[in-house]
Amino acid sequence: MNKKLWMVLFLIMSLCGCLVGCTVDGNVTTQESTTIVTTEENNEAQDDSDAQENAVAGLNADSQIENYGGADTTPLEDDDTLEVHYIDVGQGDSILIRQGDQSMLIDAGNNNKGTTVWSYLLHQNVDHLTYAIGTHPDADHIGGMDVVLYKMDCDTVMLPACASDTKTYEELIQTIGQREQTVVTPKQGQIYTLGKASFQILTDTDKDYGDNTNDYSLAFRLTFGDNSFLFTGDAEKAAEQDMIASGLTIQSDVFKAAHHGADTANTEDFLTAVHPTYCVISCGEGNSYGHPRAGVLNQLRAMGVKVFRTDEQGTIVATSDGSTITWNTSPSESWQAGEPTGSLDESKDSENAVTSALDQQSGVSYAKDSTDGLQSEDDAEQGDYILNANTKKFHRPTCASVKRMSDANKIVSTESREVLIEQGYEPCKNCNP
Ligand SMILES: [Zn+2]
Ligand SMILES: [Zn+2]
Known part of the structure; x- marks a missing residue:
C-alpha cells in the first residue's frame, strides 16, 4: 500500500477520534486529548487579541473562556443544580439564573419593576451579580435595571450595540457610571462561564438592524450538563434568520418565547430549529399588545411543546441537575391567546387556570428550595x-x-x-x- 493511502487512512481515523471526543461533551473524561490540543492552538492564536479585548472590556479573563471554541466547564457533581427563574414582572422580561454561588440577571422589567426584581433577588439570597444583561433598550426590559444595579454589585454588564435617547436608557447608563460597573458588548460566538454553566452569544452585534431595537436583542444559549436554555430577548424575524444562518447551535431544551410571544418573532423556521421541549412566555395578564399571539401558541401546540406563562402562573422556576429539568408548576393548558377576540369572561377563565395549575402543584415533582424558599421566607419574615x-x-x-x-x-x-x-x-x- 502506498504512503498516500496510509496518510489518508490515518487522517480519517484521527478525525473520527476527534468527533467522538467532541460530541461526548463537557463532563466526560474522554475529551482530554482533543481539548488540550484545541485550547493550546486557540490560546496561541488568541493570546494577543484576548488580552486586548479583555483590557478594553475590563473583563476577568477567567469568565470568558475562548472566542469560538467549545465550553470547557468543570464536571458536574451530584448535587450541582442550575436554577432559571422567569420572574413575573407583568408585561416585560426579567430572568434570574443561578449556578453555585454565581448569578446572572437578564433584564429587570419595566421602570416600576426595579424594586420587585431587586427584592426577588434578595429573597433568593442573591446580593451580587456576576452578569447583568440588558437585552435591548426597550423599557419593559431595562426599565428596572437601574434600580437593581444601583442596589447591587455586578461584575459585568452586557448591553447590545444599540444605544437609545430615552430617559430609561440614560438612567441605566448613568447608574452604571456611578457604580463604575464594567460594560461590554459581546461578539457573536463568544462563550462565557457562569459557575459550571456556560453561555454562547448568538447575536451578530456588528449587524445594523436599522430602527428595530428588538432585533438588536442580545441572544444567547446557556448550557448546563446536557440541558440547554435559549434566551433571545425581543429578537424578531430578521434576527432569528441571522441566528439560524450563523450555524451556531440554537437547538435548546427550553426556549423563552421571543418578544412575549409576539408573531413578529417566534417564526416557524426558528421554532423548528430550536426544537424546544419547553417554552416559557413572559407577558402581562390582559396586556394591550395581544401577547401571546394565537399563531405562536398554535405552532407550539402543534410541535408538542409544553408551555409555561408568567401571565397565568406568576414566576416560573426551572431547575436542572444537568440531565433533567424540573419545574415549580405544571405547564399551562389554557392555550389562550392574547388577541382581543374574547369576552371579559375569558380573563376569569385564565384566573381559574392559575388556581387549577397551583392546585396541581402538589402532584408535580418540583424543586423545593426555589419557590418554597420565597413563600416560607414571606411567612417567616x-x-x-x-x-x-x-x-x-x-x-x-x-x-x-x-x-x-x-x-x-x-x-x-x-x-x-x-x-x-x-x-x-x-x-x-x-x-x-
Ligand atoms: Zn419586550
Ligand atoms: Zn422590545
Missing part, C-alpha cells in the same frame, strides 16, 4: 409592610387584601412608609399603613 407589585399599593401584613394577593405580586418590605411612598407605592385605604 413578617416584614413591616406587604407590597403589591401589580397595584403598587402597600398594606399592613394583617390586611384582608394581603390574603387575596397572588404570591407573584406579593413583596415583603421592611422599608419605612416614607421610602415606599417615594418609590411610588400608595398606602392601602382600608388598613391605613
Whole structure:
C-alpha cells in the first residue's frame, strides 16, 4: 500500500477520534486529548487579541473562556443544580439564573419593576451579580435595571450595540457610571462561564438592524450538563434568520418565547430549529399588545411543546441537575391567546387556570428550595409592610387584601412608609399603613 493511502487512512481515523471526543461533551473524561490540543492552538492564536479585548472590556479573563471554541466547564457533581427563574414582572422580561454561588440577571422589567426584581433577588439570597444583561433598550426590559444595579454589585454588564435617547436608557447608563460597573458588548460566538454553566452569544452585534431595537436583542444559549436554555430577548424575524444562518447551535431544551410571544418573532423556521421541549412566555395578564399571539401558541401546540406563562402562573422556576429539568408548576393548558377576540369572561377563565395549575402543584415533582424558599421566607419574615407589585399599593401584613394577593405580586418590605411612598407605592385605604 502506498504512503498516500496510509496518510489518508490515518487522517480519517484521527478525525473520527476527534468527533467522538467532541460530541461526548463537557463532563466526560474522554475529551482530554482533543481539548488540550484545541485550547493550546486557540490560546496561541488568541493570546494577543484576548488580552486586548479583555483590557478594553475590563473583563476577568477567567469568565470568558475562548472566542469560538467549545465550553470547557468543570464536571458536574451530584448535587450541582442550575436554577432559571422567569420572574413575573407583568408585561416585560426579567430572568434570574443561578449556578453555585454565581448569578446572572437578564433584564429587570419595566421602570416600576426595579424594586420587585431587586427584592426577588434578595429573597433568593442573591446580593451580587456576576452578569447583568440588558437585552435591548426597550423599557419593559431595562426599565428596572437601574434600580437593581444601583442596589447591587455586578461584575459585568452586557448591553447590545444599540444605544437609545430615552430617559430609561440614560438612567441605566448613568447608574452604571456611578457604580463604575464594567460594560461590554459581546461578539457573536463568544462563550462565557457562569459557575459550571456556560453561555454562547448568538447575536451578530456588528449587524445594523436599522430602527428595530428588538432585533438588536442580545441572544444567547446557556448550557448546563446536557440541558440547554435559549434566551433571545425581543429578537424578531430578521434576527432569528441571522441566528439560524450563523450555524451556531440554537437547538435548546427550553426556549423563552421571543418578544412575549409576539408573531413578529417566534417564526416557524426558528421554532423548528430550536426544537424546544419547553417554552416559557413572559407577558402581562390582559396586556394591550395581544401577547401571546394565537399563531405562536398554535405552532407550539402543534410541535408538542409544553408551555409555561408568567401571565397565568406568576414566576416560573426551572431547575436542572444537568440531565433533567424540573419545574415549580405544571405547564399551562389554557392555550389562550392574547388577541382581543374574547369576552371579559375569558380573563376569569385564565384566573381559574392559575388556581387549577397551583392546585396541581402538589402532584408535580418540583424543586423545593426555589419557590418554597420565597413563600416560607414571606411567612417567616413578617416584614413591616406587604407590597403589591401589580397595584403598587402597600398594606399592613394583617390586611384582608394581603390574603387575596397572588404570591407573584406579593413583596415583603421592611422599608419605612416614607421610602415606599417615594418609590411610588400608595398606602392601602382600608388598613391605613
Ligand atoms: Zn419586550
Ligand atoms: Zn422590545
